[in-house]
Amino acid sequence: MTLTLESITYRYAGTGRASLSDVSLELADGEVVGVVGGNEAGKTTLCLVASGLAPRSIGGTLTGRVLIDGQPTTDRPMHELAANVGICFQNPATQLSQVADTVFEEVAFGPLNLGLARGEVIRRVTESLAAIGITELGERDPRRLSGGQMQLVAVAGLLAMGPRHLVLDEPVAQLDPEGRALVAEALRKLAAAGTGLLITEHDTDLLAGLCSRVVVVDRGKVVASGPAADMLADPRLDDWGVEPPARVRLQRALAAAGVRSELPQ
Amino acid sequence: MIDVVCSGLCYDYPGGVRALDGVDLTIHAGERLAIVGQNGSGKTTLIRHFNGLLRPTEGTVTVDGLDTRHKPVAALAALVGLAFQDPDRQIFAGSVEAEVSFGPRNLGRRGEELAAAVAGALRTVELETELHTNPYDLGFSRRKLLSIASVLAMNTPVLVLDEPTTGQDARGVRTIEAIVASVAAAGRTIICVSHDMRFVADNFERVIVMRDAKVVLDGPPHEVFAERNWRVLKSTNLGPPYAARVGHQLGLRSTPTAAALVRELQAAQPR
């Protein structure tokens, strides 16, 4: 399934300034794309538009089109889009429905809302938990898990609805290193299994290990796009408010001091 | 300038969980201290003892010689400013200016003095142009900087920041680093709880590693992040900064920061 953003310009309700200007982006089936940029560059807005929440859930004005497999989604309601494109945000606690007493029920929330039959829902939830690697958390209370675990439950809950693409807006920003590692591992598994991922993050080390392509957003526009290795080593990242991965930073420090040395892999 | 001393500090949460188990710590005036450890190691519990929000179950905590058990939090807040991790559990005012004025006003500052404190703090976090903006019109990371400014403006001898770099972009991290530097330059003590090892190694002269309610490592970055301590770090789910790992792989002495790595490589280069 291809997800395409075509010349998207978006303004939040009540503001005159465009948060996204003429942004075009294509996410091929199974592709993992990273989005970087400073705060308020438009990364979150991009995620909201890609998932359909903007303008359906939050209002605002959108010009341009969002297409799934070449078909415009303009007239499709949010609950239909939810089955095609899942979206996950950075605050683990607000990703929970709050009404589920167990992780299994939490992950079942989405598929049940889609009107699927009970048997089908159980099958999907079981598969989803296994795909993320959290089957053993099935009977736990989702509200008592660690931040990283909650994020995994959120992703499993989205996956169970069967989308071909997942949009993740700074999924590890509020997690400790342990949580980060958990989520990174789960995302690796998903990517390997063929789910398309659109990930916005400040943690360029995370993106370096996951993405084939990286897009840079600055002041509402896409200013650069290319293979991950190239983009994450681009000298202009600093101007765009992006911290390069540790390796790149170190290489630059060495080069600046005129020290010749090969950094081990 | 004041010291903070913990002596045999033990703390049990109601319900019986022992969150601090015999912590002995002296933080000298003007120190740049980072406290690291995984969730549940006791680091958040520890910093809440510095301004009296929590009082020891056993042992003592003294701030400038005053026992925290005998002073109300409102009084200790004039000595130790503490900014929490979640700005949204603190921000209540309708404007940036009102928000930042709250702390210093509680400490008795008025008029010129108050205005200067507020202006200074806002300049440090680059929010001086947003005096009348509603805090919720700022994005999350600028709200976080706002919450830090609110405590900065109190001009306390000791400043404690809980996870200041979480959620910040590159520019935000640099602003935090500048805050650490300027607070230390003014002779004030700065303490940060963080899980960003690079930020810790680059900006602090002393690192404390906590695990299971105890302090397990205490020293300058080049010691704490040296290879001989990696097993201890791993046991608490932490890892050394990338520069340290590279330095070790290249067979150099402990290099917790990029700058240290550069120095060691330059020293190793044949003339």
Place this chain on the structure above:
Amino acid sequence: MGRPGPSAYHRLNPLTKLVVALTTTAAAVILGGVFWPLMIVFVFVLVPAVAARVLAQLLRFMLIFSLPIAISALLINVFFYPGGQTVLFGLGPVTATAEGLSFAIEILCRIAAISGAVTLFYLTTKPSELVLDLERRGVPPRLAFVTNASVQTVPAMAERAQQIIAAQRARGLDTEGSAWKRVKGILPIVGPVMLGSISEVEERSMTLEARAFTRPGRRDLLWSPRDTTLERLARYLLLLGLVGVIGAKAAGLV
């Protein structure tokens, strides 16, 4: 699926437990006096509490919640009962009367019945299970969700309020000083609680939409609490019993 409760009473259908609480409360209030409410407390509150092994907790909660009301009801009626003639003793300007005392005791019995029934229900029923059961019986899913989510909000809000109080105290907010200072301190605490809740509501509503919550129409349930013919019968009998009580009272038989 389904949760095994710790006792047979816990495992009863939530609606059954609700009907027990409502009918016994209503009957105790209508019948009045001393004998009937206490009889009801014994049969419909204490016996199930023992079976459910929550007796100690039940008594503790009942005490905590009804003590203030009980004390004021006792004092008001013992000393100020209109029509009280038989004097028991005097206390300064007021006198205690036997009629007042007996009326107060009747009120206490009613209070015991009400607090007992409500507490028993609260201790043996999970709100989420009650909502699931109602949804199975046809309550619209979105209404069910809102009810469930609202109940869950309260403890979360309380926890958040604690954190906010800590943050504001760290900024010098005086919570240990004079009453006026504490009143002034309300906005810095209530403000973030409200604002935070609002922004959390925003994020949470996006989470719900991302999980197709707005799709109209019915949805399957993963599980719901089981119901048996015996329990259905019991519920009808209880309701019938209540009707009988009302009739008997109206006819002056009790």
